[in-house]
Amino acid sequence: MKYRDYIIRRVLFMILVLFGIAIVIFLLSRTLPGDPARLALGEYATEEQLQQFRKEWGLDKPLPIQFFIYMTGILRGDFGKSFKTYRYVLTDLIEFFPATFELVTVTMIFSIIISVPLGVISATKKGKWDHLSRLLALVGVAIPKYWSGLLLQFFLTAGILLAILPTTGRFGGGVTLPPHLTGLITIDSLITGNIPAFINGIKHLILPTITLSLAPIAQLTRIIRSSVMEELGKDYIIAAKARGLPESLIIYKYVLKNAFSSALTILGLTYGYALGGAFLVEYVFMWPGMAFYGVEAMLSKDLNAIAGVTLVIGLFFSIVNFIVDLLYGYLDPRIMRARAQ
Amino acid sequence: MSREGPRFVTAILALVSIAIIVSAGTLYFVSTMTGQLAELTAAEREVAKALADLGVDIAAIEERLGAVEEAIKPTPTPEVTFTFAYYAEPISIDPAIGTTGADMISCVNLYDLLVFPSTTGAPTPRLATSWEVSEDGLTYTFHLREGVNFHDGSGLEAEDVKFTMDRAVSIKKGFSWLWLPVVENVEVIDTYTVSFHLKKPFAPFLYTLYQLYIVNKDLIMENIKPGEFGEFGDYGQEFLLDNDAGSGPFKLVEYKRLAQIVMERHNDYWRGWKEGQITRFIYKFVRESAVEKMMIWSGELDMSHDMLALEDYKDLAKKPELVLYEADSVYQIYILLNSQREPTNNIHVRKAISYAFDYKTCAETIREETQAHGPVNMRLVGWNESVPIYHQDLEKARHHLELSGYAPGEIKIEFLYIAGFLWEEKIGLLLKSNLEEIGIEVELLPEPVPVFLDLCSKPETTPHATIVGYGVPYPHADAALYGMFHPDSWGRWYSASWYNNTEVNRLLEMARAEVDEVKSIKLYKNIQPIIVEDAPAIFVTGMRHRIILWNYVKGYSYVPGYHHDKYFWTITIEK
Numbered sequence: 068m069k070y071r072d073y074i075i076r077r078v079l080f081m082i083l084v085l086f087g088i089a090i091v092i093f094l095l096s097r098t099l100p101g102d103p104a105r106l107a108l109g110e111y112a113t114e115e116q117l118q119q120f121r122k123e124w125g126l127d128k129p130l131p132i133q134f135f136i137y138m139t140g141i142l143r144g145d146f147g148k149s150f151k152t153y154r155y156v157l158t159d160l161i162e163f164f165p166a167t168f169e170l171v172t173v174t175m176i177f178s179i180i181i182s183v184p185l186g187v188i189s190a191t192k193k194g195k196w197d198h199l200s201r202l203l204a205l206v207g208v209a210i211p212k213y214w215s216g217l218l219l220q221f222f223l224t225a226g227i228l229l230a231i232l233p234t235t236g237r238f239g240g241g242v243t244l245p246p247h248l249t250g251l252i253t254i255d256s257l258i259t260g261n262i263p264a265f266i267n268g269i270k271h272l273i274l275p276t277i278t279l280s281l282a283p284i285a286q287l288t289r290i291i292r293s294s295v296m297e298e299l300g301k302d303y304i305i306a307a308k309a310r311g312l313p314e315s316l317i318i319y320k321y322v323l324k325n326a327f328s329s330a331l332t333i334l335g336l337t338y339g340y341a342l343g344g345a346f347l348v349e350y351v352f353m354w355p356g357m358a359f360y361g362v363e364a365m366l367s368k369d370l371n372a373i374a375g376v377t378l379v380i381g382l383f384f385s386i387v388n389f390i391v392d393l394l395y396g397y398l399d400p401r402i403m404r405a406r407a408q
Numbered sequence: 409m410s411r412e413g414p415r416f417v418t419a420i421l422a423l424v425s426i427a428i429i430v431s432a433g434t435l436y437f438v439s440t441m442t443g444q445l446a447e448l449t450a451a452e453r454e455v456a457k458a459l460a461d462l463g464v465d466i467a468a469i470e471e472r473l474g475a476v477e478e479a480i481k482p483t484p485t486p487e488v489t490f491t492f493a494y495y496a497e498p499i500s501i502d503p504a505i506g507t508t509g510a511d512m513i514s515c516v517n518l519y520d521l522l523v524f525p526s527t528t529g530a531p532t533p534r535l536a537t538s539w540e541v542s543e544d545g546l547t548y549t550f551h552l553r554e555g556v557n558f559h560d561g562s563g564l565e566a567e568d569v570k571f572t573m574d575r576a577v578s579i580k581k582g583f584s585w586l587w588l589p590v591v592e593n594v595e596v597i598d599t600y601t602v603s604f605h606l607k608k609p610f611a612p613f614l615y616t617l618y619q620l621y622i623v624n625k626d627l628i629m630e631n632i633k634p635g636e637f638g639e640f641g642d643y644g645q646e647f648l649l650d651n652d653a654g655s656g657p658f659k660l661v662e663y664k665r666l667a668q669i670v671m672e673r674h675n676d677y678w679r680g681w682k683e684g685q686i687t688r689f690i691y692k693f694v695r696e697s698a699v700e701k702m703m704i705w706s707g708e709l710d711m712s713h714d715m716l717a718l719e720d721y722k723d724l725a726k727k728p729e730l731v732l733y734e735a736d737s738v739y740q741i742y743i744l745l746n747s748q749r750e751p752t753n754n755i756h757v758r759k760a761i762s763y764a765f766d767y768k769t770c771a772e773t774i775r776e777e778t779q780a781h782g783p784v785n786m787r788l789v790g791w792n793e794s795v796p797i798y799h800q801d802l803e804k805a806r807h808h809l810e811l812s813g814y815a816p817g818e819i820k821i822e823f824l825y826i827a828g829f830l831w832e833e834k835i836g837l838l839l840k841s842n843l844e845e846i847g848i849e850v851e852l853l854p855e856p857v858p859v860f861l862d863l864c865s866k867p868e869t870t871p872h873a874t875i876v877g878y879g880v881p882y883p884h885a886d887a888a889l890y891g892m893f894h895p896d897s898w899g900r901w902y903s904a905s906w907y908n909n910t911e912v913n914r915l916l917e918m919a920r921a922e923v924d925e926v927k928s929i930k931l932y933k934n935i936q937p938i939i940v941e942d943a944p945a946i947f948v949t950g951m952r953h954r955i956i957l958w959n960y961v962k963g964y965s966y967v968p969g970y971h972h973d974k975y976f977w978t979i980t981i982e983k
Binding site: 119239350 | 421429499500581584585665693695698702703861881902
């Protein structure tokens with residue numbers, strides 16, 4: 068039962084971290100350049116309108132009072148209203164978070180599917196596969212998402228070469244959207260049995276996923292390659308081979324499990340990072356997600372929205388890292404034992 | 409024991425996800441099933457049973473009724489979809505709150521106006537069939553068109569016009585600043601007659617009505633939420649976040665933020681519909697201009713917006729099926745010179761700069777537009793055709809620099825522009841090389857919009873030269889003169905010249921208060937040479953409005969105004 072204590076400790080720590088994020092983001096967002104009133108009301112706003120806006124949103128109150136209102140709001144789950152959309156930030160988050168979550172999750176799954184075999188192959192079959200994966204890694208990390216996204220659109224959507232995929236958006240072309248159950252189009256359309264909607268959602272996901280996954284695939288492939296190579300040199304592998312175990316069993320059951328820890332770290336970090344880093348992809352593909360919403364909020368100094376987005380990303384990051392930590396224990400019993408003590 | 413912890417956790421996680429998916433699915437199916445079951449109430453089941461007992465063949469009757477319905481159904485209109493993308497999305501589709509281009513594109517299609525700008529910018533009848541102005545210029549009486557229906561079927565009456573103005577000036581957002589200092593009250597004379605009573609005569613009043621999109625009083629009052637406006641609650645602000653209360657050619661069907669707005673034809677629109685006009689208007693938001701270009705090229709969009717770069721329009725025009733539409737707009741480019749900060753507070757420094765700038769290269773090569781003729785755009789009502797214009801004359805420039813008391817090499821000025829706007833950067837580089845020739849150094853200062861707005865909010869922080877493309881909120885000289893060169897407009901970024909000339913202020917106030925239209929226009933014209941003489945800005949070019957259309961899109965034309973050209977009732981598709 069010591070393991071249960073470990074989990075409880077981690078959860079409490081997570082809450083503390085989120086609290087710290089809330090304080091930090093309150094202060095940081097107020098140092099951003101710009102006047103929220105002017106940015107929200109536009110170029111024709113008069114001085115009276117600006118004053119009215121500041122009064123309405125409590126921006127003319129002293130900072131400690133603003134902080135108090137802000138913190139009590141967050142504890143209630145009320146992030147306030149967005150200066151730009153005039154809706155509750157929570158409403159905006161519920162609308163936009165699933166879109167980014169879906170994109171990022173599909174990207175991560177796709178990255179794992181591609182990079183695990185690729186990493187293993189380049190570790191086991193040296194030579195041209197290794198060179199290929201090295202090239203892919205370099206290209207994947209070096210190409211800006213912005214450019215690769217535009218290139219994919221150019222060649223596959225605009226009819227300059229082919230026009231087989233939609234250019235922008237998450238959904239479209241006359242098919243009805245499934246009801247907002249989880250907010251994930253793929254899941255919702257499967258639950259409600261709406262296959263045309265499912266296919267439509269997948270079609271719109273293809274290019275943004277490829278764009279967003281290039282860098283993770285590159286990093287994961289290299290990490291898996293080096294960890295696998297390290298494992299292959301160990302004694303127990305020689306022993307297993309000597310005992311006549313088939314190659315594929317050795318690699319995919321024993322080696323990968325031991326080699327995956329470092330890949331898991333990268334996976335966790337990339338997953339959390341991609342939630343905010345999906346911005347460029349969302350921008351180019353006009354994907355109505357939280358990353359785009361978050362950057363817009365920062366550019367307009369939309370204080371409530373900035374806080375909301377940051378806390379959601381912080382929460383997500385914490386949960387992902389927590390799950391990664393738990394999975395470490397699953398992969399390596401030695402870590403588990405250490406924790407339980 | 410050591411393996412059970414994580415196994416336990418993964419099992420819990422798996423169970424939880426399965427539970428969520430299963431319960432969501434069950435909820436959905438249950439709701440649809442109960443929907444179907446609810447259709448047959450107990451009473452209806454009784455009747456069906458009784459009829460069946462009498463030997464009535466219900467199925468046959470239903471079939472006959474169905475056939476009759478089919479026969480009398482009018483032939484459906486073929487669907488005509490029009491897809492257009494703007495580079496930004498609306499802040500608000502509420503006509504009392506929105507002010508950006510994206511907001512106005514929604515309003516001009518969902519709502520209707522009392523008067524609409526003609527090709528000269530002057531008001532033509534729309535919801536108002538005629539109007540009179542009283543002798544003292546204080547009362548404007550409009551006679552409304554009868555038989556106009558809102559999207560919900562109710563009729564548009566004088567009550568709605570009064571409600572629209574009252575609502576705008578109470579909420580105090582959007583373009584209410586046009587009317588707050590001027591409108592006393594609005595009076596309903598009878599069902600189709602309404603009078604606006606002004607506090608003082610206001611010459612451009614009719615032109616400001618191009619921003620008064622008429623809303624449906626009854627619909628809004630049915631949907632008010634608690635708010636600060638007494639019996640009017642929140643004045644329907646929450647309702648209008650996602651709905652429309654208009655009488656315009658299109659009605660709102662879908663508004664997905666960060667994605668698109670879908671509108672459908674308002675079949676009862678008072679102007680009627682003919683073959684080929686739009687039935688479905690999809691208004692997308694596409695931020696990245698490269699993506700917009702691709703979408704037009706592939707035909708995913710039927711029409712571009714007007715904010716692409718010049719090179720983009722030229723590239724797109726190369727495709728034979730695409731047509732480039734061009735017209736001189738009412739917008740103008742200015743380089744505002746801060747007249748409250750050294751050294752640009754010195755009139756001779758400003759004149760030196762005005763004479764040094766290479767207007768010809770800028771107009772012909774960088775912008776491919778016409779050089780501006782003074783502070784007022786040539787298409788605006790009240791433009792003075794004989795206003796003197798500066799041309800590049802380095803001799804005169806050096807002469808003025810001498811008169812200023814500064815030596816060549818002594819002055820260094822900052823040139824502010826929005827980071828990422830290449831055309832602004834090019835003009836800045838041009839100015840820099842021009843001023844180098846007379847011994848003034850220019851430092852280019854690119855900044856993002858929030859910083860830009862902040863800098864221009866105070867005279868001490870506003871750079872010496874700021875480039876702006878000014879879009880007039882109403883197509884009248886007053887918008888340019890009062891909006892840019894009067895102290896009342898200080899703080900906004902297009903007043904970054906911080907100009908204050910008591911004579912100009914006096915004449916402007918006189919011109920605004922003048923009841924006689926001819927005399928008023930004359931006063932506006934007289935102001936312009938004075939401003940040119942003071943050189944508070946370089947008047948660069950009149951902006952050219954450019955749009956790319958597919959060759960099957962007909963009926964589009966530019967209208968002086970603020971996005972009034974995006975009134976898509978005029979469009980027909982000929983495929």
